[in-house]
Amino acid sequence: MxxxxxxxxxxxxxxxxxxxxxxxxxxxxxxxxxxxxxxxxxxxxxxxxxxxxxxxxxxxxxxxxxxxxxxxxxxxxxxxxxxxxxxxxxKPGIASRGFGAGKDIHLPAQVLPESDPALVGDEPVMLAQQLNIPIMVDPDRVSAAKALIEQKGCxxxxxxxxxxxxxxxxxxxxxxxxxxxxxxxxxxxxxxxxxxxxxxxxxxxxxxxxxxxxxxxxxxxxxxxxKPDVLKPVSGQNIGQPPASGKVHAVAGIGNPGRFFRTLEGLGYEVIPHPFPDHYAFGEEDFQFRDDLPIIMTAKDAVKCSSFAESRFWFLPVQARxxxxxxxxxxxxxxxxxxxxxxxxxxxxxxxx
Structure with a gap:
């Protein structure tokens, strides 16, 4: 880390x-x-x-x-x-490189909602959780595409x-x-x-x-x-209510974190920004902010934080219109x-x- x-x-x-x-x-x-x-x-x-x-x-x-x-x-x-x-x-399928994919796994690798983002990439896992379709990762996209067609019938x-x-x-x-x-x-x-x-x-x-x-x-x-959707808990066991406004910690390990922070500001939040490198591998120590304010992150980052997420961890899904x-x-x-x-x-x- x-x-x-x-x-x-x-x-x-x-x-x-x-x-x-x-x-x-x-x-x-x-x-x-x-x-x-x-x-x-x-x-x-x-x-x-x-x-x-x-x-x-x-x-x-x-x-x-x-x-x-x-x-x-x-x-x-x-x-x-x-x-x-x-x-x-x-019957579509998705072929992706999978950031960091290839180490310690056999390629091409199918991505499931419960797959480890550290092995197959954060974006493929996020898509697997959102979509009910086959997803294969392999730095060799030809190999991934062949697997989707020949093994999954796409x-x-x-x-x-x-x-x-x-x-x-x-x-x-x-x-x-x-x-x-x-x-x-x-x-x-x-x-x-x-x-x-x-x-x-x-x-x-x-x-x-x-x-x-x-x-x-x-x-x-x-x-x-x-278009942003409603906040969702990072941990599936969270049954609390998401923050509707006020001061929040905004965490983004994506290619353009500024856009995420501006989106939250447009929704009425007072943002304390925490930009991280794209595809950053989060750990519990990255969220020691010395207060109890809500933490809002992207859907892509949420898949890497579910194992240690607290009740104040939320993510903001977005949909393309x-x-x-x-x-x-x-x-x-x-x-x-x-x-x-x-x-x-x-x-x-x-x-x-």
């Missing part, structure tokens, strides 16, 4: 980097030579993988990812998309955060962007937050912005929003770009020769 001093300095450095990427800072621009190198390596890797012979999935593969580092609201969108696909009669696979995993052939690419942060300074890592250049957005099938865009984007896009028109376009993409569509085009092309 990290010491408080170590975490404090890690948070200071993280805040400084994020301010340089998304705010008024500029010091990371000194890393531009490394950004050019990163961009070249990433481009060459993509070309190499796309030109190689890749496994062809017999069912539609939908990538939901981003081109920036940090939280964008992608996971709540995935949950909303799953629910809509199930209404349409699909007729559609959603690759969560797999945009840059180019050895996985895909039929549809959806990119999620945070409306406030957008693309930051639009520089590649490490000078900026971009995993791929802004031009990549013109190649994907749909760009989705979480919230109102704070600046112009040079491509077509749709918007959705995240996605316009029906967005789902209709995705369903149309499945129809026109799925493997059956590719097969038909290949057959017609062979007949025309």
């Amino acid at each position: 990290e010491s408080k001093e170590s975490r404090r300095w890690q948070t200071v450095l993280s805040d400084s980097v994020l301010n340089s990427w998304y705010g008024s800072g500029f010091w990371t621009r000194m890393l531009l030579p490394l950004s050019f190198l990163y961009a070249r390596i990433a481009r060459n890797r993509r070309v190499k993988l796309e030109c190689s012979e890749r496994w062809q999935s017999p069912v539609p593969i939908i990538i939901v990812g981003n081109i920036t580092v940090g939280g964008t609201g992608k996971t709540p969108f995935v949950a909303s998309l799953v629910a809509r696909l199930q209404q349409q009669g699909f 007729d559609l696979v959603i690759a969560d955060d797999g945009l840059q995993h180019y050895n996985l052939d895909r039929h549809i690419e959806l990119v999620v962007i945070d409306g406030q942060r957008m693309l930051g300074n639009e520089l590649s890592l490490p000078a900026g937050p971009l995993r791929e250049p802004p031009q990549r957005l013109r190649e994907v099938d749909q760009v989705l912005i979480n919230g109102e865009p704070s600046r112009r984007l040079d491509c077509d896009f749709d918007s959705f929003s995240l 996605v316009p029906e028109a967005v789902f209709e376009r995705i369903l149309k993409l499945i129809e026109t770009k799925g493997p059956q569509s590719r097969s038909d085009k290949d057959t017609h092309g062979q007949e025309a020769v």
